[in-house]
Amino acid sequence: MSCEGRAQDAGTAPLPNRHCPLCGGPNGCAPATCGRFDVDCWCRDARFTPALLAQVAPAQRGQACVCAACAARGGPPGPGTPAA
Numbered sequence: 882m883s884c885e886g887r888a889q890d891a892g893t894a895p896l897p898n899r900h901c902p903l904c905g906g907p908n909g910c911a912p913a914t915c916g917r918f919d920v921d922c923w924c925r926d927a928r929f930t931p932a933l934l935a936q937v938a939p940a941q942r943g944q945a946c947v948c949a950a951c952a953a954r955g956g957p958p959g960p961g962t963p964a965a
């Protein structure tokens with residue numbers, strides 16, 4: 882799968898949001914990186930619970946992928962993790 886040839890149609894191309902809206906880390910979103918949806922992404926097999934998605938700011942919902950780490954633990958890093 883190649884990342885060459887970014888889609889030109891902004892209406893159907895993924896948004897280039899490569900950071901997790903919860904922790905700010907790289908979300909590893911292949912479509913966002915490639916600029917197209919016809920690429921495989923880890924998120925296709927990942928589970929995003931309603932509780933997890935509820936933590937995403939409304940403005941970010943549907944705009945940026947949550948990263949695998951947040952998806953796995955069900956939210957952003959808790960207290961004890963140095964704040965950015």
Ligand SMILES: [Zn+2]
Nearest residue numbers: 901904948951
């Ligand atoms: Zn994250």
